Amino acid sequence: MLKPIFTFLAASLLLVGTAASAETVKLALIDPLSGPMAAAGQPAFEHLKYETKRINANGGLNGQDLEIVGLDNKVNPQESLVQLQKAIDSGVRFITQGNGSSVASALISAVEKHNQRNPGEEVLFLNYAAVDPAFTNERCSYWHFRFDANADMKMNALTDYIADNKDIEKVYLINQDYSFGQAVSKAAREMLKKKRPDIEIVGNDFHPLAKVKDFTPYVSKIQSSGADAVISGNWGQDITLLVKAAAEFGLEAPFYTYYGASSGVVTQLGDKGVDRIYQINEYYGEFEDPEMAKRQTELYEQAEWDFYYLRLSTMLDMLKKASDKAESTDPVDVAKVMEGMNLETTTGEVVMRAKDHQIQLPMFISVMKDDMEYGAEGTDYNFKKVARIDRENVSLPTTCRMRRPK
Amino acid sequence: MLEIVIFSTLNGILYGLLLFMLSSGLTLIFSMMGVLNFAHASFYMLGAYFAYTMGMEIGFWPALLLAPILVGGLGAMVEKFGLRRVHENGHVAELLFTFGLAYVIDEMVQLIWGTVAVAYREPDYMREPLFTLFGTDYSIFRGVVILIAVLMFIALWFLLKKTRVGMMIRAALTHGEMVGHLGHNVPRLFMGVFGFGCALAGLAGVIGGPLLATEPGMAVTLGPIVFVVVVVGGMGSLIGAFYASLLIGLIQTFFVAIDASVADILNALGMNVDPYGEVTGITLASLAPMTPFILLVLILIFRPRGLMGELEP
Numbered sequence: 001m002l003k004p005i006f007t008f009l010a011a012s013l014l015l016v017g018t019a020a021s022a023e024t025v026k027l028a029l030i031d032p033l034s035g036p037m038a039a040a041g042q043p044a045f046e047h048l049k050y051e052t053k054r055i056n057a058n059g060g061l062n063g064q065d066l067e068i069v070g071l072d073n074k075v076n077p078q079e080s081l082v083q084l085q086k087a088i089d090s091g092v093r094f095i096t097q098g099n100g101s102s103v104a105s106a107l108i109s110a111v112e113k114h115n116q117r118n119p120g121e122e123v124l125f126l127n128y129a130a131v132d133p134a135f136t137n138e139r140c141s142y143w144h145f146r147f148d149a150n151a152d153m154k155m156n157a158l159t160d161y162i163a164d165n166k167d168i169e170k171v172y173l174i175n176q177d178y179s180f181g182q183a184v185s186k187a188a189r190e191m192l193k194k195k196r197p198d199i200e201i202v203g204n205d206f207h208p209l210a211k212v213k214d215f216t217p218y219v220s221k222i223q224s225s226g227a228d229a230v231i232s233g234n235w236g237q238d239i240t241l242l243v244k245a246a247a248e249f250g251l252e253a254p255f256y257t258y259y260g261a262s263s264g265v266v267t268q269l270g271d272k273g274v275d276r277i278y279q280i281n282e283y284y285g286e287f288e289d290p291e292m293a294k295r296q297t298e299l300y301e302q303a304e305w306d307f308y309y310l311r312l313s314t315m316l317d318m319l320k321k322a323s324d325k326a327e328s329t330d331p332v333d334v335a336k337v338m339e340g341m342n343l344e345t346t347t348g349e350v351v352m353r354a355k356d357h358q359i360q361l362p363m364f365i366s367v368m369k370d371d372m373e374y375g376a377e378g379t380d381y382n383f384k385k386v387a388r389i390d391r392e393n394v395s396l397p398t399t400c401r402m403r404r405p406k
Numbered sequence: 407m408l409e410i411v412i413f414s415t416l417n418g419i420l421y422g423l424l425l426f427m428l429s430s431g432l433t434l435i436f437s438m439m440g441v442l443n444f445a446h447a448s449f450y451m452l453g454a455y456f457a458y459t460m461g462m463e464i465g466f467w468p469a470l471l472l473a474p475i476l477v478g479g480l481g482a483m484v485e486k487f488g489l490r491r492v493h494e495n496g497h498v499a500e501l502l503f504t505f506g507l508a509y510v511i512d513e514m515v516q517l518i519w520g521t522v523a524v525a526y527r528e529p530d531y532m533r534e535p536l537f538t539l540f541g542t543d544y545s546i547f548r549g550v551v552i553l554i555a556v557l558m559f560i561a562l563w564f565l566l567k568k569t570r571v572g573m574m575i576r577a578a579l580t581h582g583e584m585v586g587h588l589g590h591n592v593p594r595l596f597m598g599v600f601g602f603g604c605a606l607a608g609l610a611g612v613i614g615g616p617l618l619a620t621e622p623g624m625a626v627t628l629g630p631i632v633f634v635v636v637v638v639g640g641m642g643s644l645i646g647a648f649y650a651s652l653l654i655g656l657i658q659t660f661f662v663a664i665d666a667s668v669a670d671i672l673n674a675l676g677m678n679v680d681p682y683g684e685v686t687g688i689t690l691a692s693l694a695p696m697t698p699f700i701l702l703v704l705i706l707i708f709r710p711r712g713l714m715g716e717l718e719p
């Protein structure tokens with residue numbers, strides 16, 4: 001007697017489920033939500049969910065609500081492909097990822113293959129942080145859009161700033177041993193040679209990704225090399241532990257980083273980080289715009305994570321603008337409109353360059369400071385703007401020869 | 407150059423002593439009960455998390471005392487209600503039990519404390535430099551860690567060599583059944599040793615937590631290295647574990663500072679190899695995180711019983 005009732009309930013639940021999903025557009029975040037790099041993926045997830053509420057309140061994507069789905073990949077390329085297939089199987093057409101160019105590389109190839117073999121079911125890959133320059137140069141793909149300045153662009157801006165600083169004569173490079181870390185090191189050496197040939201590179205270290213727990217031997221080495229500055233593209237656990245070890249050993253040399261404001265740094269370092277940790281990023285921690293300040297305080301109140309990256313909001317805003325303009329949420333239509341599109345953001349105008357799907361945007365150098373109005377991680381520390389590099393000076397040419405669908 | 411040698415030695419010894427704290431418990435448990443406790447590194451993780459949670463209420467030093475006792479108590483419970491029942495099914499069953507236990511503890515930690523690392527730090531006064539050499543600070547906390555590890559080693563030696571309990575343990579190591587026949591409560595001894603071994607791991611966690619990160623992956627990171635220490639030192643030998651931990655700690659720390667590549671070494675020996683080849687371009691510095699496992703392979707090839715282990719009868 002109970003069996004038919006249960007079957008009826010189950011069936012109606014299924015119907016309710018599918019009915020709801022027909023109305024929302026899903027964006028799947030494939031990033032580390034557990035494991036050593038969880039502190040890089042979790043805040044992205046929370047930031048996206050927070051901004052989605054605002055997007056939906058303003059009409060969503062062409063009238064349809066946006067929904068963020070989190071899929072844990074533990075920065076493992078094979079696991080990411082499994083998650084990608086899982087997402088595709090449940091009807092997701094937009095994916096985003098950022099932590100690990102190794103993962104992004106696998107995803108770009110997988111998305112290309114899938115779109116080729118399944119016309120009508122294309123998937124779009126919105127890359128928010130995987131900055132190996134190859135993805136918008138020799139490996140550019142029509143179905144991939146990058147919303148972060150790539151590693152070469154960031155180094156271009158950073159080395160401009162370092163070149164102006166005559167106090168720096170010896171530079172130490174330390175990076176993760178994979179495509180991205182190698183790209184950072186190569187760009188640093190080439191660009192410094194061009195802009196300041198007198199600067200001596202006193203060290204060029206690579207360590208395995210997310211494996212080293214104790215950076216004290218590396219800090220010892222940096223100390224004895226007499227470096228005036230350290231450049232590192234390390235992210236996630238690797239930057240947090242590196243600067244923690246440097247602070248513990250009283251290393252005086254400043255760190256010029258890509259991801260120095262990663263979660264945990266400000267709490268672990270405290271006073272020892274002030275005026276020593278520099279970061280190149282598309283935003284900073286002053287939040288002079290009251291709208292942005294509101295987002296920082298609300299997000300921290302609701303999720304205990306700080307406003308993560310402005311580029312995540314830019315990505316969602318561009319996705320909305322493209323869907324509204326194309327009057328569709330089909331990835332093919334969205335992609336056609338998104339390339340070449342511009343957007344007004346709190347730091348100025350940004351443009352999604354059509355040639356290589358690389359966003360062009362202004363960048364900022366910021367340094368960790370005390371007594372900030374909007375402190376990070378519940379402290380008084382945050383990153384204060386030191387220099388602005390305009391969009392035109394950040395831009396770099398591309399070797400991309402993109403194959404476009406007819 | 408000199409400062410690299412001095413600080414690498416200090417840091418290598420520190421890391422080695424931490425490994426010894428972990429592997430001593432494992433060696434004791436293995437020698438006594440024949441059980442390879444796969445969950446040993448998980449008890450290390452629990453020690454760190456317990457100290458973090460308790461430390462916020464009662465301070466660092468009380469937590470240093472209480473957390474290992476708590477972990478030891480937990481270990482004793484696991485032995486009494488879990489391992490003892492599995493014991494009759496043989497060694498493989500015990501192994502699988504501890505293997506599953508490791509997974510369970512991992513997930514429980516993620517459920518309770520979250521998937522992201524927690525800010526377990528030493529108290530502020532311990533972050534001051536103990537001494538400054540060549541412009542590099544060496545924090546008080548690191549000095550305290552070395553002190554605690556050395557004290558623990560002395561206490562362990564004293565316990566095993568000079569007390570009645572130690573005598574019973576040493577006897578049960580080689581003649582377990584006879585000890586039982588003589589009227590000693592061997593099951594209770596086992597429970598005590600298992601609990602004590604886990605307490606040692608917990609103590610390692612209390613100090614290792616601030617040194618290395620306190621996060622759910624810490625058991626998985628250190629676990630394999632502890633096994634390497636036990637195998638390289640010789641299964642069942644405490645002195646061997648001591649030598650092996652120091653060896654691994656020092657080599658791993660020193661190698662990071664050496665930029666010589668494989669080619670450099672081979673060329674210095676008189677051969678003529680391409681310094682930029684795929685394999686020959688690898689520097690000792692990039693090999694550093696791999697050294698425990700390279701050592702494991704070498705030991706198993708050339709001296710399988712380990713440095714101080716005994717030959718199988």
